[in-house]
Amino acid sequence: MHDIIDVSLTTEDVMHGKYLTFLVDDVGYGIEISYVVEIISVQDITLVPHTHSYVKGIINLRGTVVPVIDMGMRFGGEEIEYTEQTCIIVLSMDEMSVGILVDGVRDVTDIEDDNIQDPPQTTGNSVKNHFIKAVGLSAGEVMQLIDVYRVFEMGVE
Secondary structure, three states: OOOOOOOOOOHHHHHOOEEEEEEEOOEEEEEEHHHEEEEEEOOOOEOOOOOOOOEEEEEEEOOEEEEEEEHHHHOOOOOOOOOOOOEEEEEEEOOEEEEEEEOEEEEEEEOOHHHEEOOOOOOOOOHHHHOEEEEEEEOOEEEEEEOHHHHOOOOOO
């Protein structure tokens, strides 16, 4: 007699707990790998008039127009200075492609649910915390996990 074992896994199961980690202003952040489409080098970015300063503009990615946000500026800091490591992480959100400009990509990290907790509560100006949905611990390092939908909310400064 043989036991039947169901080994079917959905894409969501395989990606659960995996985060692409990246740097913005020497601070480590993570984003759920399920949102990541690809990582590309910085390309010519076409400016779009009358947008927020953190919206760098748009790029043409194989015929698809992709808006790009400078994460350093989005977090209230300075514009990212381009280096060899600077790149654009292309994300897919609700069937729309968007790009985030970061100082560099680190790796894909597994963060177990037990090692994820709510971000610390702050007093005063908590705009930066607005973009952080959780804090994860991986290999003894604290990683701020980004809420991708809040990053692209245009009403939040």
